[in-house]
Amino acid sequence: MPSSLLPICISDLRLIKGNRAVLQGVNLRIYEPGITVIMGPNGAGKTMFLRCLHGLIIPDQGVITLGPLTVANSRDEQAMVFQQPVLLRRTVLQNLAFAAPGIAKTDPRRLIQALESVNLTDRAGQPARMLSGGEQQRLALARALLNEPALLLLDEATASLDPASVLLIESLVKAQSARGTKVILVSHDQCQARRLADEIVFIANGQVAEQSPAEQFFTAPQTRTAKAYLAGEILF
Amino acid sequence: MDALSEAFRLIITLDSDLFEILWLSIRVSVTALVISAVIALPLGTWLAITRFPGRKFCILLLNALMGIPPVVVGLIVYLLLSRSGPLGWLGLLYTPSAMIIAQVVLITPIIAALSNQVIEHLHQEYRDTFYSMGITGRRAVAAYMVDARYALTTCILAGFGRAIAEVGAVIIVGGNIDHLTRVMTTAIALETSKGNLTLALALGAVLLTLSLLVNALVIGIREYAAKRQYA
Secondary structure, three states, X not given: OOOOOOOEEEEEEEEEEOOEEEEEEEEEEEOOOOXXXXXXXXXXXHHHHHHHHHOOOOOOEEXXXXXXXXXXXXXXXXXXXXXXXXXXXXXXXXXXXXXXXXXXXXXXXXXXXXXXXXXOHHHOOOEHHHOOHXXXXXXXXXXXXXOOOOEEEEEOOXXXXXXXXXXXXXXXXXXXXXXXXXXXEEOOXXXXXXXXXXXXXXXXXXXXXXXXXXXXXXXXXXXXXXXXXXOOOOOO | XXXXXXXXXXXXXXXXXXXXXXXXXXXXXXXXXXXXXXXXXXXXXXXXXXOOXXXXXXXXXXXXXXXXXXXXXXXXXXXHHOOOOOXXXXXXXXXXXXXXXXXXXXXXXXXXXXXXXXXXXXXHHHHHHHHHHOOOHHHXXXXXXXXOHHHHHHHHHHHHHHHHOOOHHHHHHHOOOOOOOOOHHHHHHHHHHHOOHHHXXXXXXXXXXXXXXXXXXXXXXXXXXXXXXXX
8 A cells, every 4th residue: 555645745945054055945756655765975965855854854945745744744654763763761662662652552462573573572671772783773663663654764774784784674664665654765875775775866965966766776877966976986 | 975975875776856856857858859859850851841932041040049048948938938928827837847848949949950951961862753753742741751760860869968958948937846847957956056966966977877878879870770771
């Protein structure tokens, strides 16, 4: 079942931080379900774009709509996983229960299933902040997925994780996407983008430089900036 | 030296006068502490996580009230509770209740300001995640208080330390009446002025022990929380 938050329409998005325009006139339409990977050099505005989409930052200008909803009233339908997972000072299981009190009350077995899905069942009673970095990120993902969001945003969620943790998280993201959740993820990792992406949005200098199907982006990028980025050249 | 050994004899033999004073001190301070904690913890937390015009002034005021002289608090509460004051009809002056009120006024800003600082720090860390999870209002306040439970406990203990050692306010509103409003600190002041060092020393030793226990508890809580990454 496709996500209820499609299409995602972003018109003339502008964000100023200090004296610098971090996003300058971003226009984007995302119609297709599946996984959209946002790529671009450091400082291009990818994270800020994702944060605007989630409502964590209010842009200086522009309109974002998610299906029939605005950012503000689509909050319950969205979930976001951050680069640095923030876990509560509680046990692993209590972290999940806090995110979904309704489920914890009516169907606590689902919490255990969520832990099983991220291989953390044996850690259920441990303080969450004592988990390793990879385990913490897996728990953050399990927590984000508990409420079956229509839109899942991941901000470099696998950066600095070991390959096994990366693959496990990727498989969970793919599975969730197959269940109908629209996934938008920011990544620097071209290999990861090739493994996951149905569509690539390439952002450079605060603007969408290119939006194309993943296959096309990697084989025949349309813009010089994207070509240079893929070739590993330094972009300013 | 004789006074010191006599003081320990009073403690070891569970002297009734000494323990009456000790019991009243603890009763007054713990009651004030519970009331203050109920007011100050949510207040400090709420001020840390909400934004409204005048919020910074409120925090400034709380911080300033942390250092308010106890005698000034005593004087204000005295004026409120005295027969001609607005709350004189309650007839609370020179009762343990008046002492509790004075201590509540004295330690509420301390607990609120300290807890505000603790939660501000936690809020920096949790803000985006809570927004993302849709945690707002009372649920957010409760969650912050639960997650900062160890740090908040040390704030409460700091309030207790201040309350139990306080003399200026309780002597004004309690009157230091024997068998009614005499607590450890006021008794020490009185007995010392009378030259009866035995009871003063015994009470001083108990007060010092209590202070040591509270501080040991604070350190223990901090270490336990740090070990479990709950700090």
